[in-house]
Amino acid sequence: MTSKPQPQLPAGNASMLSGVSENLTFHASPESFIVNHVLHYHKQHPGEVANRVPLRAKILNRNVIIVSAYHQVRAVLCPRDERTDDEGDGKVPYVAAAPYKRLMEAFFPPPNLLLNDGCPHRKMKEPWAVCVQSLESEKMQSRIVARTSGLIKRLVGSEAVDLYKELKELSWEIFLSTVLDFSPADQGYADINAGIWHSPRKTGIGARKKLQSIILDRLRSRRPVWISEDVLKSRPEEEIVNHLLMSTSSLAVKAFSSLLLAFLLNVYLFGGDDAVPGQILKWIATGSPQEAEEKAEAVLQETLRLSPPIVGVMRRATTERTLPSLGSSESDTMVPASWDVWSYFPGANRDHAVFGGDADYFKMARYLVDDSRLPPPIAFGLGSKTCLGQQFVFKAATAVLQAFRQSRVELKGSVISPGMKGWLGWEIASPEQWAKDIKQLPTQRPSKPTMIHVIRNT
Ligand code: HEM
Known part of the structure; x- marks a missing residue:
């Protein structure tokens, strides 16, 4: 029996591009950057075409390993030896706070969960994990249906609209009425308009501060119903405000709109042949209400698999680690201490070793x-x-679809570029088409408007 070779650093590409141009290419399109690196590697190692090899790159002047095999993303995000004991002092194998501080602290001020690791993180998360369940209640669902019905009423019969833009406004309204518990009848509602997060990045910090002070006033005058007494008593006010801020942040709004866009396009326009109504809508509607619910959830899962709104997360190795290879004759990947690891979700979710030969298809x-x-x-x-909001997001997205189905409307439009079809899993797109048609950071979305007509079903 041959023994496994020694762990090795991933294929280095630092010589292929200078650090500066690697930064630019990566931020322009992670998909294209990663795929091009993989193609380059495969040219040199033709025997490994089926593998999602980890790649080494210099991003923002740091050594980064980009991981896109499902089992390796798992190994980074839930390592088996993750410490959860009470003596834990934050010394987990991979930390998030260190890489995130530089990128996100200005927008997600501490104390918050994202900028925490190990035992302090676990202690902070426990009461929030209980309290967030109230966000998933029937009452919240009906608010979401009401906000969505309002949007549909406004759009029916109007000119074609940029669906992503409309869904961004809707997402903000949904977060306002659920997470912050604001109703359109509330005094001052109009002042907290969606514009608060529309500002460009350089003025984003101003927008963040404005929202932070609105949230603080809200918390003191009328606490959102889902914030439990336990959280109110046990957590500092600053932390509660920061979590409400994170949950209604520009990133959360954009991520939710990205998901809604992909979900609605799949349900109503799958195939891109301008068919009205879409075959998936018909499929969902056939059978009992419970079957319809299960089918809608299956479509949402498949949408999340192919088109995850957020393309990846960062970690930093606290000690030297290895990432397991699949084959017994291939060496594992060495992760030196203090290197960053970037888990790329669209890659992991299309890993043929896990999802089969049709992994790229919806x-x-x-x-x-x-x-x-x-x-x-x-x-x-x-x-x-x-994510603490995972169940809420799942339920909120199905509530939005419910409102569309109840309104008996159809979506008509065919502005589906090759890159968009690749993003949705309708067709395979080249890295160049993907880079041209899809923006991936901070969240995935089409680079051009997706013009859609909302029409009443006759
Ligand atoms: C489609 C929308 C959303 C997506 C795709 C998303 C995705 C994510 C991801 C990938 C993480 C993991 C970060 C990491 O491992 O480094 C995360 C963390 C988190 N998310 Fe979300 N999120 C969404 C919406 C929300 C909403 C609406 C809330 C609040 C209600 C929320 C609250 C949080 C919190 C508090 C964390 C930090 C968890 C921790 O560090 O323990 N998210 N989210």
Whole structure:
């Protein structure tokens, strides 16, 4: 029996591009950057075409390993030896706070969960994990249906609209009425308009401060119903404000609109042949209400798999680590201490070793089949830092679809570029088409407007 070779650093590409141009290419399109690096590697190692090899790059002058095999993303985000004991002092194998501080602290001020690791993180998360369940209640669902019905009423019969833009306004209204518990009848509602997060990055900090002070006033005058007494008593006011800020941030709004856009396009226009109504809508509507719900959830899971709104998360290795390879004759990947690891979700979610040969394609019933080998998509992270809003987002997206279905409207439009079809999993797109048609940071969305008519079903 041959023994496994020694762990090795991933294929280095630092010589291929200078540090500066690597930064630019990566931020212009992670997909194109990663795919081009993989193609370059495959040219040199033709025997490894089927593997999603980890790649080494210099991003923002740091050594970064980009990981896009499903099992390796798992190994980074939920390492088996993650410490959760009470003696834990934050010394987990991979930390998030260190890489995030530089990128996100200005927008997500501490104290907050995202900028925390290890035992302090776990202690902070426990009461929030309980309290967030109230956001998933029927009452919140009906608010979401009401806000969405309002949007549909406004759009029916109007000129074609940029669907992503409209969904961004809707997402903000949904977060206002659920997370912050504001109703349109409330005094001052109009002042907290969606414009608060529309500012460019350089004025974004001003917008953040404005929202922070609105949230603080809100908390003191009338606390949002879902914030429990326990959280109110046990957590500092500053932390509560910061979490409300994170949950209604520009990033959360953009991520939710990205998901809604991909979800509605899949349900109403799958295939891109301008068919009205879409085949998926018909499929969902066939059968009992419970079956319809299950089918809608399966389509949402498949949407999250192929088109995760957030393309990845960062970690920094606290000690030297290895990432396991799949084959027993291939060496594991060495991760030196203090290197960053970037988990790329669209890659992991299209890993043929896990999702099969049709991994790149949208299959509406993929998640309807009872198959224990089919893992969930990675869209909300994994492990101890999994998104706190995951269930809420899932329920909110299905409530939006419910409102569309109840309104008996159809979406008509065919502005589906090759890169968009690749993003949605309708067709395979080249890295160049992907880079041209899809913006990936901070969240995935089409680079050009997706013009859609909302018409009443006759
Ligand atoms: C489609 C919308 C959203 C997506 C795709 C998303 C995705 C994510 C991801 C990938 C992470 C993991 C970060 C990491 O591992 O480094 C995360 C963390 C988090 N998310 Fe979300 N999120 C969404 C919306 C929300 C909403 C609406 C809320 C609040 C209600 C929320 C609250 C949080 C919090 C508090 C964390 C930090 C968790 C921790 O560090 O333990 N998210 N989210």
